[in-house]
Amino acid sequence: MVYVFVIQRVLFSISLTYEGNETTSYCKNWFFRGEKATLIFRVTNPYLTSLSLKFCLVPFDLYGKNTPYLAYFTTIPGALIFPSTKSVKFAIDTSELNESLYVIKVEAKEINFESNGTKQNPRYNFESYPWMLAVMNMPQTNNISFDKTFDLVVPHGLGVNIHFINPSEQQKFWLDMMKNAGFKLIRMDFIWDYVENSKGVYDFSDYVILTEELGERGMAPLYILDYGNPLYDDGLSPHTEGGRKAFSNFASNATKKFVSHEIIWEIWNEPNGGFWKPEPNVDDYAKLAIETARKILDVDKSAAVIAPASSGVDLNFIRRLVECGVLNCVSAVSVHPYRNSNPETVTEDYTALRQLVGDKTIVSSEWGYTTSGSYGNKVDTTTQAKYLTRMYLVNLMNKVPITIVYDWKDDGVDPSNSENSFGIIASEQISSLLSGRESYFIKPAYYAIYNLVRNLNELKFSERINIVNNSDIYLLKFEGEGGTRFVAWSSAGEAEVVLNLATLNITSEVRTAEVVKMFGVREVVSVNGNLLRVKISDAPAVLSFLSDEDR
Numbered sequence: 001m002v003y004v005f006v007i008q009r010v011l012f013s014i015s016l017t018y019e020g021n022e023t024t025s026y027c028k029n030w031f032f033r034g035e036k037a038t039l040i041f042r043v044t045n046p047y048l049t050s051l052s053l054k055f056c057l058v059p060f061d062l063y064g065k066n067t068p069y070l071a072y073f074t075t076i077p078g079a080l081i082f083p084s085t086k087s088v089k090f091a092i093d094t095s096e097l098n099e100s101l102y103v104i105k106v107e108a109k110e111i112n113f114e115s116n117g118t119k120q121n122p123r124y125n126f127e128s129y130p131w132m133l134a135v136m137n138m139p140q141t142n143n144i145s146f147d148k149t150f151d152l153v154v155p156h157g158l159g160v161n162i163h164f165i166n167p168s169e170q171q172k173f174w175l176d177m178m179k180n181a182g183f184k185l186i187r188m189d190f191i192w193d194y195v196e197n198s199k200g201v202y203d204f205s206d207y208v209i210l211t212e213e214l215g216e217r218g219m220a221p222l223y224i225l226d227y228g229n230p231l232y233d234d235g236l237s238p239h240t241e242g243g244r245k246a247f248s249n250f251a252s253n254a255t256k257k258f259v260s261h262e263i264i265w266e267i268w269n270e271p272n273g274g275f276w277k278p279e280p281n282v283d284d285y286a287k288l289a290i291e292t293a294r295k296i297l298d299v300d301k302s303a304a305v306i307a308p309a310s311s312g313v314d315l316n317f318i319r320r321l322v323e324c325g326v327l328n329c330v331s332a333v334s335v336h337p338y339r340n341s342n343p344e345t346v347t348e349d350y351t352a353l354r355q356l357v358g359d360k361t362i363v364s365s366e367w368g369y370t371t372s373g374s375y376g377n378k379v380d381t382t383t384q385a386k387y388l389t390r391m392y393l394v395n396l397m398n399k400v401p402i403t404i405v406y407d408w409k410d411d412g413v414d415p416s417n418s419e420n421s422f423g424i425i426a427s428e429q430i431s432s433l434l435s436g437r438e439s440y441f442i443k444p445a446y447y448a449i450y451n452l453v454r455n456l457n458e459l460k461f462s463e464r465i466n467i468v469n470n471s472d473i474y475l476l477k478f479e480g481e482g483g484t485r486f487v488a489w490s491s492a493g494e495a496e497v498v499l500n501l502a503t504l505n506i507t508s509e510v511r512t513a514e515v516v517k518m519f520g521v522r523e524v525v526s527v528n529g530n531l532l533r534v535k536i537s538d539a540p541a542v543l544s545f546l547s548d549e550d551r
Helices: 002-011 169-181 205-216 241-257 282-299 315-324 343-357 381-397 430-434 444-456
Strands: 013-020 026-028 030-032 036-045 051-059 069-076 084-093 100-108 113-115 132-136 158-161 185-191 220-226 264-267 304-311 332-336 361-367 403-405 438-440 460-464 473-480 483-490 495-500 512-516 522-526 531-536 541-546
Touching: 036 051, 036 069, 051 084, 069 084, 100 444, 132 444, 169 205, 169 438, 169 444, 185 205, 185 264, 205 220, 220 241, 241 264, 241 282, 264 282, 282 304, 282 315, 304 315, 304 361, 315 343, 332 343, 343 361, 343 381, 361 381, 381 403, 381 444, 381 460, 381 473, 381 483, 430 438, 444 483, 444 541, 473 495, 483 531, 512 531, 522 531, 531 541
Parallel strands: 013 026, 026 438, 030 132, 158 185, 158 403, 185 220, 220 264, 264 304, 304 332, 332 361, 361 403
Antiparallel strands: 013 036, 036 084, 051 069, 051 100, 100 113, 100 132, 460 473, 473 483, 483 541, 495 531, 512 522, 512 541
16 A cells, blocks of 8 residues: 555645636736736646646745735646546636736645655756746836936946847747846847958848847847957967958947947957967957957947957956056946845945956946856746845845846756756746747746836936945835835845834835845835834845825
């Protein structure tokens, strides 16, 4: 009997085979409020008795802390000779749900079974992502404004890395999703040997298409002028006068072609690392950066030019660039402050960097956290959401106006390859493995970014308010025509904070505060006298204060 029970327990399975709209040819796990969400599960029951299954929705912010919303209930017949298999299909009207990110949980109490889809030893990386259903509202953000991009206004300096040029229909759908999340800058390689196949002949046509597609969505490109060309210097990074002249001419012609567009030009990618061939050479890079920046500015004196896109905050490399005069030719210093620690630790690096670059603007043109793999700064999917939102907030706090999230999508499905899982949406390879249809599945980080932008839209970072005797607590103030809001979190985990409204310059007429958690759950907290007592965690929450008229 024990043997039979073990076999049955191992064979019992529930798998999500479809999530999306019945009227579309693709799958997705996010829906604009009011859409019908159809879900199909495949259930195998090896037990002799029937099983009662509950399919529930639990707000991600409250997982394990509240009563779930029952979405569907069904009974799975017991096995006769062979296990019983049943397809369970049901629809959810998202107009009945609050705007939030939900975890789909399945319960079978007869066998003490509960699952949210995650697996401990996944064959594919997306099997470690929970079953989710996201309810969103249509985006209300304005078109990008470069004045606001460099002025700490949400979300004008927020961007994401991509790896395509002339977008396919699927990639255009991705661009729509980027717009929906609130991204304004799209960082992509502007590849020299892709544009110049014959000496002095430039084909920008595919980049014209991408630039126009971004413009139609209120976004702008951050193009990385990069990599060698076999027509010059044997395909190595430009290191001769002829190679530098050819590269700077390529950059000059690109600037002429796109002079009517708002574009940020970045000179190379991580020249202090493996992308400078055959090996890093700071003096060669400095010569290239100076000549290229000058050629760009000869065409467009107002062009935004940034460099060096260093791997890490490489003080020795940047110190030499300062000595060579590179900073005199660029608008900002760009760095890639990857780390194995939490985002707040970057403040010390920025402080040291400012001692080198003075008042020159610093931008974070690539930074992210992977969610699987055998190397790199691996975190789980929930921590990725926390870290990416805090990364953006900490950058703003440090007067770093541009944050480019790496990466848009998972580059593969192999859970042992760290490079495969930096994305904030799942790889398109999930399609053939999950349902056979095109799939657009977001990870928690996507929704966390969407929710942060939605609640801080068009507000400008003002200041960090210090909490006495607790440097782990962050309270950031944002202001604008839309009012005043605060973002609070603790890098050390859960904490209770008592805020004095007078210290925050909040009127005494305020009686309540609304707290919007990282994945959209809203709570109202009463003000006691002139004090607000609120519980926070390592997930950023947006606070706004309400008078009786606002409620």
